[in-house]
Amino acid sequence: MITTALFPNRYIQGFNAIENSLGEELARLGKKALLLESPSANKNLSKTIEKSLSGKIESVVDIFNRECSDEEITRIIELAKAQNIDVIVGIGGGKVIDTAKAVAATIHYPCVVVPTLASTDAPCSALSVIYTATGEFKRYFVLPRNPDVVLVDSKVIANAPARFLVAGMGDALATWFEAEDCRQSKAGNMTGRPGPITAFALAKFCFEILLKYGVQAKNACDQKVVTPALEHVIEANTLLSGLGFESGGLSAAHAIHNGFTALEATHQYWHGEKVAFGTLAMLMLIDSEPQMIETVYHFCQSVGLPTTLAEIGLANVSDDDLMQVATLACAQGESIHNSPAEISPETVFAAIKAANAEGLRRK
Structure with a gap:
């Protein structure tokens, strides 16, 4: 290979x-x-x-x-x-x-x-x-x-608003989960070939850095100062996530994000904010362990990433619109097909609804 x-x-x-x-x-x-x-x-x-x-x-x-x-x-x-x-x-x-x-x-x-x-x-x-x-x-x-x-x-x-750094953490949050999907299904990365073990190690390291330093990095950014924690998270958001997604591969979180872009109400929210919610839906889709779901929801809440549809502009979204999102996420050629999970508009719709319900329950 x-x-x-x-x-x-x-x-x-x-x-x-x-x-x-x-x-x-x-x-x-x-x-x-x-x-x-x-x-x-x-x-x-x-x-x-x-x-x-x-x-x-x-x-x-x-x-x-x-x-x-x-x-x-x-x-x-x-x-x-x-x-x-x-x-x-x-x-x-x-x-x-x-x-x-x-x-x-x-x-x-x-x-x-x-x-x-x-x-x-x-x-x-x-x-x-x-x-x-x-x-x-x-x-x-x-x-x-x-x-x-x-x-x-x-x-x-x-010196930029901390919301941007947090959105970057949302984008980076997906990196390991999507790369792991690709590893398990032996799917190709952005070259069409599988990634090396280096890519998967970097993707996991990205996730670990976010969990360890994310809150402190946001605090530093709120104060507009540069600290080691902020440097670590900038590197995770930019370099580690970039290497991890490109060489490890994409899966469901980004495909669900792409589906959300069809709904105009989401356009005022940043890419990483929508990807973060896509990651929560992905965890439901791939039947993640409850402890991992707990860890990721807790992280999102601790740094201010969305855990409900309302937080990406979809407080009153209809089931018909969510099915449109799910259908677009499953379009031919979308990265969601790299997932080893059962993929259909119906399973993705269910995952989105379940992710939102968990977010609401936690609030």
């Missing part, structure tokens, strides 16, 4: 990493960079970025249009070609980063990602999630390679 793992070329993390390292990392890769920045990154980090790049590399700044869509990717490709760019840099949240990765892959340029939030495991992966222009999940875009550089400034992460 051939196994395959995927890794970014270089991962950098620490206090003031943008100021101290971004310019020299870009200078290794090209002469002129397109900086695709979220509006908040442009507002808050422009001076720091300019200082880091000064005398090292030319740059052009463009402001992201909020959705990782085919239309936005096409727009940025045209800009990069018109400006004679040779390095693409995504600075912002998960959708900015996914867009930058998709642009770089399409035109075969080096890619550097600078997450300003530890809210998803997108930064390290050779994957972009493409949405419609109005925010519905459209498809996965599997890229030919991982980013050349992932640079995470923990000072920037600490």
Whole structure:
């Protein structure tokens, strides 16, 4: 059996990493960079970025249009070609980063990602999630390679609202459970091949870090300070979860998330918040041990992740809408089919209802 793992070329993390390292990392890769920045990154980090790049590399700044869509990717490709760019840099949240990765892959340029939030495991992966222009999940875009550089400034992460860090913990929470599903069913990871034992060990380590340091990391972020616990969870959310999902594989939690995106009421909630509830539903679906269910619900409650449908905007959701979510989660090609559990719209619907009932009972 051939196994395959995927890794970014270089991962950098620490206090003031943008100021101290971004310019020299870009200078290794090209002469002129397109900086695709979220509006908040442009507002808050422009001076720091300019200082880091000064005398090292030319740059052009463009402001992201909020959705990782085919239309936005096409727009940025045209800009990069018109400006004679040779390095693409995504600075912002998960959708900015996914867009930058998709642009770089399409035109075969080096890619550097600078997450300003530890809210998803997108930064390290050779994957972009493409949405419609109005925010519905459209498809996965599997890229030919991982980013050349992932640079995470923990000072920037600490100054973002703690909700983003918590959402990242929700995304990372799914990593071990989904990788374990793939291991048991011998399903392929993002390459289509099974992952190596390294991937599954990293996925489990990710889960252990969340349980050990999650509450203290959130407390540090609430105070806008960087502590060792916060550094550990940033690494778990970004690097360990990224390596774990990509090389270990995805399963039910992310498929259920994708189903939820069809309901407009969920659009104001972050990816990791919906994935966290998808993980709770997945535990019901795969008949997890009661003690593990207890552990995961307790963790979610301790850091503020959703444990009920109401907490992702679905307080009054109908059974018909939940069946739509379940049906979309079971669509052909969805990652839920990597699960060794019995998979059908009916079993997924039941799991969602059961997860919500347990969350309500605990409240």
